[in-house]
Amino acid sequence: MRRTASPLSLILLGLGTFLLVLAPMLAWYVTPRAAVNPVDIDTTAVYKGTGSVFDTERIETVPDRTITVTQRVRGDVAASERSGNAVWDVITTVDTDDSLPAADPHDALDFAPHRWVMDRRTTRPVHCCQESPYIEGEAYLKFPFDVRKRDYQWWDNTGGTTVTMRYSGTEKVQGYTGYRFTAEVAPRKVGTRLVPGSIVGQPERPQVLAEEWYANHGFKLVVDQRTGRVLYAQTGPRRTLRAPGGDRDAAVLLDSRKIAFTTATQKEAVRQAEQDSGMLRTVGVTLPIGAAVAGGVLAVAGAVLVVRGRRRPESTGTPETPHPSLTM
Numbered sequence: 001m002r003r004t005a006s007p008l009s010l011i012l013l014g015l016g017t018f019l020l021v022l023a024p025m026l027a028w029y030v031t032p033r034a035a036v037n038p039v040d041i042d043t044t045a046v047y048k049g050t051g052s053v054f055d056t057e058r059i060e061t062v063p064d065r066t067i068t069v070t071q072r073v074r075g076d077v078a079a080s081e082r083s084g085n086a087v088w089d090v091i092t093t094v095d096t097d098d099s100l101p102a103a104d105p106h107d108a109l110d111f112a113p114h115r116w117v118m119d120r121r122t123t124r125p126v127h128c129c130q131e132s133p134y135i136e137g138e139a140y141l142k143f144p145f146d147v148r149k150r151d152y153q154w155w156d157n158t159g160g161t162t163v164t165m166r167y168s169g170t171e172k173v174q175g176y177t178g179y180r181f182t183a184e185v186a187p188r189k190v191g192t193r194l195v196p197g198s199i200v201g202q203p204e205r206p207q208v209l210a211e212e213w214y215a216n217h218g219f220k221l222v223v224d225q226r227t228g229r230v231l232y233a234q235t236g237p238r239r240t241l242r243a244p245g246g247d248r249d250a251a252v253l254l255d256s257r258k259i260a261f262t263t264a265t266q267k268e269a270v271r272q273a274e275q276d277s278g279m280l281r282t283v284g285v286t287l288p289i290g291a292a293v294a295g296g297v298l299a300v301a302g303a304v305l306v307v308r309g310r311r312r313p314e315s316t317g318t319p320e321t322p323h324p325s326l327t328m
Contacts, residue, residue: 086117180221194207
């Protein structure tokens, strides 16, 4: 008997081999290229809390005020395409109920525009494209993709330096589990401000170049592991003024133990994290596993059919008939 491979066995073997090759390509080639930071981002995060603020009309610090921090992030698509990086413009405003709603963000208690440029894949800062200020560290506004259970250097824009965010377990935000990171910031001088001398305990001087100091009672960030998106953010800023060369706070500009994402901001962050994480999970886990399993099954089935083959009888030809003897 002679064995020949059927067309079906060859198709199964070829398709199975293709899927086995496709599986690692999806996991190791396609997924890293899908995990990139967007250039057309347009999001707003709102923080709320209570604390003390300096009232410029009363020239004194007023306690128990509602504080609202609004952070608007917009991508500069043209600059991103030219540079190959993600260029994000960020405007952060701090308001009390007296300055809300504001027709112009410049009317806020504090107004801080800046530009962040980062590598789209690693999220590390890139120093180009009119970046301002000079941002350093591993993360700012979001963490890198595939967050690990380790410490990260987070850029604190108010302090103008990096802060070590320490991993401290997991925490649920609106039912969604993320990695929790925490940090505190010791008092540090961040600049100077021209103010009346009376504000910093020097009434005999009409104007004083006071020192501006900043500290933070505590950061807490809860982050989506797969995408690095911040699901929950909490900060406790303390900004004060000191007399030139002084070693004690003379006036409090802002002091709050807790200003955190509103419920609406948390829900939107979780929604986007679930959507983006689901896409990356599908491309990086579900499809590769499915392709590997299906490819293995089809390849084995095709190989078995090839080995078994299709049995056909071998051709032996037609036996010759002897010619009868000629008789004379």
